[in-house]
Amino acid sequence: MEKVSILIPCFNADRWIAPAIKSALAQTWQNKEVIVVDDGSSDGSREVIQSFGDKIRYEFGPNRGSNPCRNRLLELASGEWVQFLDADDELLPNKVEIQLNNTAEDVDAVYGGVTLEWWKNGHLSKREISSPQSEQSPVMHWMCWQLAHTGAVIWRKQSLKKIGGWNETFPCCQDNEVCMRGIQRGLKFKLSNDVGSLYRNWSATSVSKKDLKQLVAVKTKLLDEMIDWLRSTGELNAEHLRLAGKACFALARQLAIEHRSAAFTYAEERMQKGLFDVSMAPLSFRLVSIFLGYRLTETLAAKRRGLFSTFSY
Numbered sequence: 001m002e003k004v005s006i007l008i009p010c011f012n013a014d015r016w017i018a019p020a021i022k023s024a025l026a027q028t029w030q031n032k033e034v035i036v037v038d039d040g041s042s043d044g045s046r047e048v049i050q051s052f053g054d055k056i057r058y059e060f061g062p063n064r065g066s067n068p069c070r071n072r073l074l075e076l077a078s079g080e081w082v083q084f085l086d087a088d089d090e091l092l093p094n095k096v097e098i099q100l101n102n103t104a105e106d107v108d109a110v111y112g113g114v115t116l117e118w119w120k121n122g123h124l125s126k127r128e129i130s131s132p133q134s135e136q137s138p139v140m141h142w143m144c145w146q147l148a149h150t151g152a153v154i155w156r157k158q159s160l161k162k163i164g165g166w167n168e169t170f171p172c173c174q175d176n177e178v179c180m181r182g183i184q185r186g187l188k189f190k191l192s193n194d195v196g197s198l199y200r201n202w203s204a205t206s207v208s209k210k211d212l213k214q215l216v217a218v219k220t221k222l223l224d225e226m227i228d229w230l231r232s233t234g235e236l237n238a239e240h241l242r243l244a245g246k247a248c249f250a251l252a253r254q255l256a257i258e259h260r261s262a263a264f265t266y267a268e269e270r271m272q273k274g275l276f277d278v279s280m281a282p283l284s285f286r287l288v289s290i291f292l293g294y295r296l297t298e299t300l301a302a303k304r305r306g307l308f309s310t311f312s313y
Helices: 017-025 045-050 066-076 095-100 138-143 157-162 174-184 212-233 238-255 260-272 283-305
Strands: 004-010 032-039 057-061 081-084 109-120 123-130 153-156 189-201
Touching: 004 017, 004 066, 004 095, 017 032, 017 045, 032 045, 032 066, 045 057, 057 066, 066 081, 066 157, 066 174, 081 095, 081 157, 095 109, 095 153, 095 189, 138 174, 138 189, 138 212, 138 238, 153 157, 157 174, 174 189, 174 212, 212 238, 212 260, 238 260, 238 283, 260 283
Parallel strands: 004 032, 004 081, 032 057, 109 189
Antiparallel strands: 081 153, 109 123, 109 153
């Protein structure tokens, strides 16, 4: 039985770090280790981590950022496989076992579905499951943001190290970036038909939420890079462009939550590139947009509900 290192970076997550560690320790895969690196937390995370004693390995250091912390964890890992888990997320008990039982010698990474939770004012407000469609390719799953959730993927350690680990200069969407790099470097990703991880969206100060314009810009840059790469390899097809267009539409609506004018500019730029697909919107939105266009339809939709909201898919 190969060894799995479950690796947890932590920064100011004293509310969630204990459930995360417990979910790692509860994995039914017996040959495992749990390692936590605290990235200079200023809350009570350190005390919570230490309370687990010798059940886990842990290290405390200065704040350097999430990807340097993940790369430090990769250095500390002794397992053949590495499972990263953000400190505010959890793993279902049989996540590792199910996914490793689906591997073969030539597989570099295995991924599955994710339970997504949204929290507001300390309470769970919404939950949904994101499950990749089995008939789609890993590239298509990536374009739908369904491949790269940090906790959803388990990596062969040497394969991740071969592509350079985590990009320490990347400001956000770091899981999307490392998975894209893995695809482009020829790593073999395999879909497992399970929902083995839980992702919580709860803090307005998280890397993905504190600068919405940056988030949209980085995700769009990654999409464009993937399209350019597919074009260079001769693999780009209409379905890739459709999925990218859906992703850009979702990003425009997300941007409109706080920056309506910027969202309109972004939508127009994406339309000019042929990468804006409203087919994921509600039927009423699609019908109205045929006659009024995105700008006026989004404005009317915002007035109707009284505020802008993220459209998820």
